[in-house]
Ligand SMILES: Cc1cc2nc3c(=O)[nH]c(=O)nc-3n(C[C@H](O)[C@H](O)[C@H](O)COP(=O)(O)OP(=O)(O)OC[C@H]3O[C@@H](n4cnc5c(N)ncnc54)[C@H](O)[C@@H]3O)c2cc1C
Ligand code: FES
């Protein structure tokens with residue numbers, strides 16, 4: 129089995145993994161970082177979004193071996209100690225979650241969105257969320273939270 | 282997903298050697314089509330040959346009247362490229378409308394055209410712009426490259442290295458996305474290069490195709506009005522729960538008019 133090494137949330141992590149191990153399984157099962165979720169089998173829901181080398185990707189559609197040597201950021205890597213990331217704080221403030229299952233992916237997508245587009249309007253936010261599904265259909269407040277975060281940041 | 286051997290060759294030659302030396306190898310680019318297919322066990326290659334470290338497959342270069350995009354260039358990079366936006370804005374818009382931002386961060390031009398999904402966007406852009414596809418061994422014109430559903434002129438062990446797009450005078454792309462998958466229900470790319478016009482349709486048929494009647498009409502009058510009464514026959518078009526063949530045939534005219542209107 130190959131040994132896969134990557135920097136996850138700033139720390140170098142190494143573990144053995146089968147070549148077919150998806151990045152999301154590697155993070156959850158080998159590294160114990162269960163904040164990243166799996167919501168589908170078809171690469172469509174975005175519950176699994178993490179950042180690899182600075183861009184948001186679906187970690188269920190990437191092999192762990194493809195991320196060998198990469199910098200990975202997961203939802204666990206956003207807060208500074210007890211201080212929430214501004215987007216996390218905005219989701220809390222604006223009720224951007226109901227059950228919370230989609231939330232890690234939504235927030236990782238939102239961080240990437242605001243990096244590329246610091247002041248998105250509402251249609252842009254909705255278009256940028258094309259790859260993230262919320263089963264509780266809480267889109268309205270998710271959009272509100274991202275808008276508020278963009279103004280606060 | 283079944284187990285496989287994983288390779289990261291650094292050169293085209295090494296990639297080709299792996300391709301010809303293994304049981305049932307497959308190239309891996311962005312993985313946005315291949316990995317979902319393997320997860321469903323619809324594909325079970327013995328070896329994955331990842332192109333991510335291979336040199337010479339990257340980069341966007343404009344030289345006068347041609348824009349060259351490397352096979353491994355991601356959809357997001359094409360969408361954001363100043364060179365593409367300036368030379369062929371319709372191509373940047375096409376790339377920016379593929380799937381969602383997460384798919385665009387991984388998916389590549391080479392992977393998309395090698396796969397030749399009947400509803401994929403890039404085949405329409407390549408065919409309408411009369412692009413030339415470069416591989417490790419030859420150059421293939423878009424008219425010869427796309428053969429049918431998931432079928433191309435590529436040989437088993439052939440590697441796409443890049444695509445050269447002639448810069449058109451004007452081009453436009455309009456797609457009616459499937460609301461669930463974002464793939465094209467129908468997408469039409471219209472390009473006016475010199476005095477000729479080419480119209481390529483994806484999503485409607487078993488593979489990307491041109492509409493000669495629209496091309497002739499647009500060559501003498503490049504306006505939406507000129508093609509308003511031209512429709513394609515519905516015989517042989519795709520039919521599924523998302524839409525009938527007649528519905529898709531109608532969409533071809535609607536999307537073609539929008540593509541002409543959006544042409545810059
Ligand atoms: C949720 C979702 C939505 C999507 N929506 C759209 C959409 O709206 N429109 C659209 O067009 N596409 C869409 N796609 C597909 C996406 O564009 C893929 O990125 C693309 O089809 C394949 O590119 P890839 O780089 O990911 O290739 P891979 O999945 O890595 O490979 C695909 C195939 O191409 C072969 N291949 C790869 N590179 C080369 C090469 N250089 N030479 C020869 N063969 C090669 C591989 O062996 C494989 O058979 C979507 C995908 C997903 C998951
Ligand atoms: S788990 Fe659904 S897209 Fe990754």
Ligand code: FES
Pocket residue numbers: 224225226227228229230231261262263264265266
């Ligand atoms: S909050 Fe429940 S899935 Fe989005």
